[in-house]
Amino acid sequence: MSADSESRGPAWLLPASGLARLHDSLREAGYQVIGPRVVNGAIVLRELSSADELPFGWGVTLAPGGYRLRRRADHAAFAHSAGPGSWKQFLHPPREQLWSAHRTPDGGYSADSAAASDAKLAFIGVRPCDLRAIQIQDQVLGAPTHPDSTYASRRSSVFIVAVNCTEPGETCFCTSMGTGPRAGRGYDLLLTELTGPGDHTFVVEAGSAAGEATLAGLDLRPADPGAMRRAQASVSEAAGKMGRTMHADGLRDLLARSHDAARWEDVASRCLTCGNCTMACPTCFCTTVEDVTDLSGDHAERWQSWASCFDLDFSYVHSGPVRSSGESRYRQWLTHKLGTWHDQFGSSGCVGCGRCIVWCPVGIDITEEVAALQAELGGPEAGE
Amino acid sequence: MTMSQVPVSYRVSERQDETHDTVTLTLEPAGAPLESSKPGQFMMLYAFGVGEVPVSVSGPPGAAGLTHTIRAVGAVSRALCSAAPGQAVGVRGPFGTSWHESDAFGQDLLVIGGGIGLAPLRPAVLAALREPGRYRHITVLIGARSPAELVFAAEYERWRDSGATVEVTVDRADAGWHGHVSVVTQLVGPSGLDPRRTLALICGPEVMMRLTAQTLLAAGMTASQIRVSLERNMQCGVGECGHCQFGPLLLCRDGPVVSYHAAAPLLSIREL
Ligand SMILES: Cc1cc2nc3c(=O)[nH]c(=O)nc-3n(C[C@H](O)[C@H](O)[C@H](O)COP(=O)(O)OP(=O)(O)OC[C@H]3O[C@@H](n4cnc5c(N)ncnc54)[C@H](O)[C@@H]3O)c2cc1C
Ligand code: SF4
Ligand code: SF4
Ligand code: FES
Numbered sequence: 001m002s003a004d005s006e007s008r009g010p011a012w013l014l015p016a017s018g019l020a021r022l023h024d025s026l027r028e029a030g031y032q033v034i035g036p037r038v039v040n041g042a043i044v045l046r047e048l049s050s051a052d053e054l055p056f057g058w059g060v061t062l063a064p065g066g067y068r069l070r071r072r073a074d075h076a077a078f079a080h081s082a083g084p085g086s087w088k089q090f091l092h093p094p095r096e097q098l099w100s101a102h103r104t105p106d107g108g109y110s111a112d113s114a115a116a117s118d119a120k121l122a123f124i125g126v127r128p129c130d131l132r133a134i135q136i137q138d139q140v141l142g143a144p145t146h147p148d149s150t151y152a153s154r155r156s157s158v159f160i161v162a163v164n165c166t167e168p169g170e171t172c173f174c175t176s177m178g179t180g181p182r183a184g185r186g187y188d189l190l191l192t193e194l195t196g197p198g199d200h201t202f203v204v205e206a207g208s209a210a211g212e213a214t215l216a217g218l219d220l221r222p223a224d225p226g227a228m229r230r231a232q233a234s235v236s237e238a239a240g241k242m243g244r245t246m247h248a249d250g251l252r253d254l255l256a257r258s259h260d261a262a263r264w265e266d267v268a269s270r271c272l273t274c275g276n277c278t279m280a281c282p283t284c285f286c287t288t289v290e291d292v293t294d295l296s297g298d299h300a301e302r303w304q305s306w307a308s309c310f311d312l313d314f315s316y317v318h319s320g321p322v323r324s325s326g327e328s329r330y331r332q333w334l335t336h337k338l339g340t341w342h343d344q345f346g347s348s349g350c351v352g353c354g355r356c357i358v359w360c361p362v363g364i365d366i367t368e369e370v371a372a373l374q375a376e377l378g379g380p381e382a383g384e
Numbered sequence: 385m386t387m388s389q390v391p392v393s394y395r396v397s398e399r400q401d402e403t404h405d406t407v408t409l410t411l412e413p414a415g416a417p418l419e420s421s422k423p424g425q426f427m428m429l430y431a432f433g434v435g436e437v438p439v440s441v442s443g444p445p446g447a448a449g450l451t452h453t454i455r456a457v458g459a460v461s462r463a464l465c466s467a468a469p470g471q472a473v474g475v476r477g478p479f480g481t482s483w484h485e486s487d488a489f490g491q492d493l494l495v496i497g498g499g500i501g502l503a504p505l506r507p508a509v510l511a512a513l514r515e516p517g518r519y520r521h522i523t524v525l526i527g528a529r530s531p532a533e534l535v536f537a538a539e540y541e542r543w544r545d546s547g548a549t550v551e552v553t554v555d556r557a558d559a560g561w562h563g564h565v566s567v568v569t570q571l572v573g574p575s576g577l578d579p580r581r582t583l584a585l586i587c588g589p590e591v592m593m594r595l596t597a598q599t600l601l602a603a604g605m606t607a608s609q610i611r612v613s614l615e616r617n618m619q620c621g622v623g624e625c626g627h628c629q630f631g632p633l634l635l636c637r638d639g640p641v642v643s644y645h646a647a648a649p650l651l652s653i654r655e656l
Contacts, residue, residue: 098390101391111390111474113389140624145624146624149624256632259653286627287619289436289620291434293433304625316617317616318458322655325655332629332656336629339632340632343632344632
């Protein structure tokens with residue numbers, strides 16, 4: 001939820017050149033700083049050795065199954081929507097060792113959990129949808145349910161610099177999902193980027209004590225009312241410029257009675273069950289474990305990797321997969337994401353980032369599929 | 385990764401063949417034991433270097449060791465079934481929901497097991513038989529494909545002596561069999577079911593559980609008086625791998641024991 005009524009303390013203005021100092025001071029505080037960067041024709045999340053590596057002046061053109069970089073008229077660093085990667089790759093890595101064990105001379109074995117890296121991470125440029133996605137993964141993998149997990153320990157040391165969205169993309173619908181374009185709580189610092197002729201500044205607000213402490217070293221001046229009005233206006237306007245919409249009300253109930261909908265067959269005839277949508281989605285959390293041994297058979301390890309409910313093996317039990325048809329697997333993905341996620345974790349599993357639309361090789365659009373189901377089964381707009 | 389994801393070392397202290405492919409193992413902790421389980425809960429059992437699978441606890445609740453009854457159907461279950469006394473087995477758990485058989489205090493407890501489905505029910509039967517006076521009747525209905533496939537067969541007489549009614553049926557008799565030959569649902573009618581005052585616990589193949597529950601509903605029981613134990617692929621046991629999705633339920637956390645009231649509409653959905 002965008003919590004725009006929250007009081008946030010004073011706001012400051014930081015010239016764009018001040019991002020360098022912000023980056024460096026986080027490094028000096030021991031953080032590995034990660035942010036958006038142009039690599040091979042896409043804006044991806046990587047460690048930044050300097051703030052110059054941010055994608056100044058780059059924008060994107062998005063479409064179902066389409067992603068293209070474009071030059072912007074201004075030098076904005078954060079006006080580029082969600083890219084192929086998301087922060088889950090750092091908090092919930094694609095592949096990770098869980099433990100290793102070796103046989104002991106008495107015929108038993110001893111096991112040790114894999115050493116967790118003690119790197120402290122700072123994320124720069126976390127969009128409001130992605131900030132919410134991190135909180136959704138916290139609900140599944142984090143301290144509330146798994147207080148002793150490596151996820152929880154990694155997560156607890158993360159420093160988050162969020163950025164309000166002023167320019168949503170063609171496939172964005174965070175307004176529909178209540179996750180943006182203004183960032184809700186959960187950041188240490190929040191930036192709003194202001195660009196204009198001869199002007200490139202950030203409004204900076206602190207959201208935590210750690211955030212406030214970082215402000216001390218920056219070249220700030222108090223934000224004047226004019227700058228604040230511009231910042232608020234550009235975020236409010238962004239809410240009206242979403243490329244997509246989804247009627248999210250009542251989806252949990254609608255999907256709970258959708259199992260026989262004809263639309264599943266229709267979408268299954270297009271879906272390749274490749275699982276790209278689940279890999280790109282910032283909230284999809286499923287994993288599979290793999291047990292391996294060395295040649296001697298005396299040393300064993302367990303590795304965990306991202307898995308997808310589109311994999312045939314995902315639901316395997318003795319007689320075969322429970323969900324063998326593509327139809328049942330697409331249905332599983334969508335009904336979980338937008339429906340049963342509420343039952344299991346208390347919220348929707350979708351933040352409206354649009355990644356699954358962009359990175360689907362055949363351009364399946366989650367907002368279109370939902371609209372079709374609502375039309376078929378009688379959704380909220382049927383009564384309007 | 386959570387600490388609960390590292391298997392704790394146990395040793396096989398006893399093994400007992402149940403059928404040609406099913407073995408009951410008793411495990412003793414090599415060090416500090418895990419928390420004790422409640423009837424219906426399961427453990428993740430790890431065969432060194434081979435893999436890890438969910439297996440229900442089949443032994444009496446509160447015992448120091450752990451008892452599991454395992455049918456060899458694939459790589460991991462075969463490795464576990466061939467474990468000899470002294471061999472190490474990794475254990476995580478206990479996980480999941482329990483039968484809560486004590487909800488039937490003052491009423492009839494009806495336990496219905498098909499095949500190896502009797503394994504997760506055994507702790508509930510043993511718990512109830514420790515205090516039979518608190519139930520009106522304790523009835524155990526057991527079905528198997530053939531007499532040779534019956535698990536815990538040596539114990540049925542002891543259960544009767546402790547106060548339970550135990551009826552056994554098989555799909556196919558063999559030469560020495562003098563008992564019932566039928567599907568397990570046909571034992572329900574003659575069992576003297578009092579539909580208003582019974583709690584039924586069912587475990588077996590999914591079709592068997594559905595047919596049995598339908599028989600009980602037809603006899604006048606409500607879905608909330610019936611509990612079933614459900615099976616899905618499970619890899620973590622702690623609600624974070626996503627493999628055990630079953631509609632709104634994560635079966636490692638919200639199951640395996642589920643009220644039939646919640647389970648029935650879900651079981652009717654194909655490929656859920
Ligand atoms: C809650 C629960 C309790 C269970 N209790 C018992 C029990 O008391 N006794 C018993 O013999 N069996 C029990 N099972 C079934 C047992 O887990 C499977 O037989 C076992 O996983 C098969 O693994 P495998 O490697 O030997 O076989 P394979 O067929 O080679 O299986 C490959 C993999 O698929 C998965 N898998 C296959 N079948 C199942 C299945 N039925 N359920 C879940 N995952 C499966 C496992 O990850 C397994 O490693 C239980 C299952 C669940 C979910
Ligand atoms: S389902 Fe699609 S739009 Fe929703 S959070 Fe996942 S990737 Fe983003
Ligand atoms: S919806 Fe698209 S991305 Fe997802 S599995 Fe199907 S084809 Fe792949
Ligand atoms: S077994 Fe992993 S979520 Fe249930």
